[in-house]
Amino acid sequence: MAESKLEKYFTSEQQKELQKAYKSGDLEQIDMLIEQKQKALKDTIFNVAVTGETGTGKSTLINAMRGLLVDDGEEALAAPTGVTETTLVPTPYPHFHFPNVVFWDLPGVGTPNFIAQDYLKDMNFECYDFFLIVSSCRFRENDAKLAQEIERMRKPFYFVRTKIDLDMYSLQKRRKNANQKEILEQIRADCVSNLQSAGMSQPQVFLLSSFEWENYDYDHLQKVLFEKLREIRKYDILNLEEHILNIAVTGETTAGKTSLISALLNMEGIDKGTPTTDVTPYEYPLISNIIFWDLPGVDTDSVNWQEYSKKVHLESYDFYIIVSGGPFSKNTETIVHEIKKMDKKFCFVRTKVDLEIMSSEKSEDSVLEGIRNDYVSSFDRSTACPTHIFLVSNYNQIKYDFLNLQVMLSENLQKIKKQTLLVAFVNENLREETKRPHRSFCSLM
Structure with a gap:
C-alpha cells in the first residue's frame, strides 16, 4: 500500500494535531502546521x-x-x-x-x-x-x-x-x-x-x-x-507552483463574459461577439497554473440547472466570477444559490454600467450608487452576499471598478490557490484517517 503524505512527513503526534484541526474545521491551523513541517524539512x-x-x-x-x-x-x-x-x-x-x-x-x-x-x-x-x-x-x-x-x-x-x-x-x-x-x-x-x-x-x-x-x-x-x-527529501508537501487553480466565469449569455476575460487577461484574438457554446479555457498571464474557464451563458429563466451544471461541470471549479449585464435576475440568483450550495467562494461583476449611465438622466455617481445598492439588497435577500461586487465597462478599463477587480485578483488568487490545495490535501489525507465526509472549509480571503 502506498505511503500517504501524512505518514511520510508527519509524526503520529503531529498527525493527531492535524486531525484535531480538521475536525474543528480550522484550515488556518492546518496551514500553520504544514508550514512548520516544510520549514523543518528544508533544514534537514x-x-x-x-x-x-x-x-x-x-x-x-x-x-x-x-x-x-x-x-x-x-x-x-x-x-x-x-x-x-x-x-x-x-x-x-x-x-x-x-x-x-x-x-x-x-x-x-x-x-x-x-x-x-x-x-x-x-x-x-x-x-x-x-x-x-x-x-x-x-x-x-x-x-x-x-x-x-x-x-x-x-x-x-x-x-x-x-x-x-x-x-x-x-x-x-x-x-x-x-x-x-x-x-x-x-x-x-x-x-x-x-x-x-x-x-x-x-x-x-x-x-x-x-x-x-x-x-x-x-x-x-x-x-x-x-x-x-x-x-x-522533497519538502514541498503542498506543491503550490504546480497546483492548478480553476476559475469559472459564468452568467447570462449577453453579459459580456468573454469580453471581460479578454480585458482581464489582456488578450487579443478572442472572439467577443459570438456567445460561448462550449467551456473554453484561458491561462492567466500573471500567475502560473491559473486558468479562467469561460462557461456557456444561461439563456432563459426556465433553464434546467441540473443539466446545465452537468454540462459545464459546475462543481469542478475552485472560484467563480458571476457576470451580469443588467438588473439582478432570477438566473443570477440561481447561479449564486448553486455556488453557495457547494460552499465555494465567488465575486460578482456587473458589466455595461457605461451604457446605463449614458441612457440615464441622473449623474454618473447616482447611477453607479443605484446599481450597487440594487445588487447589495438583492444579495441580502438571497442571504448570499459575495465578498466583492465590481461595476465595470469591458471597453473602458480605466473608469469604474475594473482596476479594483484586477487588484483583487492579483492579490487574492494566490491565496485562493493555496486554500484549494490545502483543502485537497486535507480531504485526501485527513478525511481518510477520520472517515469523515468531504469538507470545503471557509475562505482564507
Missing part, C-alpha cells in the same frame, strides 16, 4: 555514505562531488586521500553549494581494522539516507553484501566503478581497433553482470576516473544523484 541534513573496499578512491570521489580540486590549494578542506588506508572513522564533509547535503567518508570494508561481518553495525548504516558503493575493479563479495544490506533497509544506492582510465588504457593496448565507447560498454556490462550474479536485479553503475572528471559518467552521476536527493 541529507547524509550520503560513500563506502567500499580500501584503496578504491572513495575520498577522491567525495572531493570531486563537493567540487574540490586538491591540486588548486584546497587540501585543508578536502577529504584526505592516498594509496594506504587514510579514513579510520566515518568522517563528514558538507557540500559547499548545498550545505544540507553531507558526504560521509566511511573506512574501507574488508581490512583487519574493519571486518566485513561487523562493518554494517560499526558504521551505523541506519543513519544514512543514500549510499555510493565504490570499487576500482570488479565488484566483489563485500560490495554485494553491502548492497544487499542497504536493500534490506529499503534505502537507495548507486555503484561507482573508479579508475576507468587505467582499464581503458589496458584494453586499448590489447585491442588496437576497439573504440572508447565499445570498451566502456564492455566494462559496464561486466559490472552489471557480476552484480546481477550476486542477486542485484537492476544495479545502476557509474564509470569514473579520478584524473579525468570531465570524461565518462561523472556529470551524469552528479545530475542523477541530486535529482534522487530532491526526490527522497
Whole structure:
C-alpha cells in the first residue's frame, strides 16, 4: 500500500494535531502546521555514505562531488586521500553549494581494522539516507553484501566503478581497433553482470576516473544523484507552483463574459461577439497554473440547472466570477444559490454600467450608487452576499471598478490557490484517517 503524505512527513503526534484541526474545521491551523513541517524539512541534513573496499578512491570521489580540486590549494578542506588506508572513522564533509547535503567518508570494508561481518553495525548504516558503493575493479563479495544490506533497509544506492582510465588504457593496448565507447560498454556490462550474479536485479553503475572528471559518467552521476536527493527529501508537501487553480466565469449569455476575460487577461484574438457554446479555457498571464474557464451563458429563466451544471461541470471549479449585464435576475440568483450550495467562494461583476449611465438622466455617481445598492439588497435577500461586487465597462478599463477587480485578483488568487490545495490535501489525507465526509472549509480571503 502506498505511503500517504501524512505518514511520510508527519509524526503520529503531529498527525493527531492535524486531525484535531480538521475536525474543528480550522484550515488556518492546518496551514500553520504544514508550514512548520516544510520549514523543518528544508533544514534537514541529507547524509550520503560513500563506502567500499580500501584503496578504491572513495575520498577522491567525495572531493570531486563537493567540487574540490586538491591540486588548486584546497587540501585543508578536502577529504584526505592516498594509496594506504587514510579514513579510520566515518568522517563528514558538507557540500559547499548545498550545505544540507553531507558526504560521509566511511573506512574501507574488508581490512583487519574493519571486518566485513561487523562493518554494517560499526558504521551505523541506519543513519544514512543514500549510499555510493565504490570499487576500482570488479565488484566483489563485500560490495554485494553491502548492497544487499542497504536493500534490506529499503534505502537507495548507486555503484561507482573508479579508475576507468587505467582499464581503458589496458584494453586499448590489447585491442588496437576497439573504440572508447565499445570498451566502456564492455566494462559496464561486466559490472552489471557480476552484480546481477550476486542477486542485484537492476544495479545502476557509474564509470569514473579520478584524473579525468570531465570524461565518462561523472556529470551524469552528479545530475542523477541530486535529482534522487530532491526526490527522497522533497519538502514541498503542498506543491503550490504546480497546483492548478480553476476559475469559472459564468452568467447570462449577453453579459459580456468573454469580453471581460479578454480585458482581464489582456488578450487579443478572442472572439467577443459570438456567445460561448462550449467551456473554453484561458491561462492567466500573471500567475502560473491559473486558468479562467469561460462557461456557456444561461439563456432563459426556465433553464434546467441540473443539466446545465452537468454540462459545464459546475462543481469542478475552485472560484467563480458571476457576470451580469443588467438588473439582478432570477438566473443570477440561481447561479449564486448553486455556488453557495457547494460552499465555494465567488465575486460578482456587473458589466455595461457605461451604457446605463449614458441612457440615464441622473449623474454618473447616482447611477453607479443605484446599481450597487440594487445588487447589495438583492444579495441580502438571497442571504448570499459575495465578498466583492465590481461595476465595470469591458471597453473602458480605466473608469469604474475594473482596476479594483484586477487588484483583487492579483492579490487574492494566490491565496485562493493555496486554500484549494490545502483543502485537497486535507480531504485526501485527513478525511481518510477520520472517515469523515468531504469538507470545503471557509475562505482564507
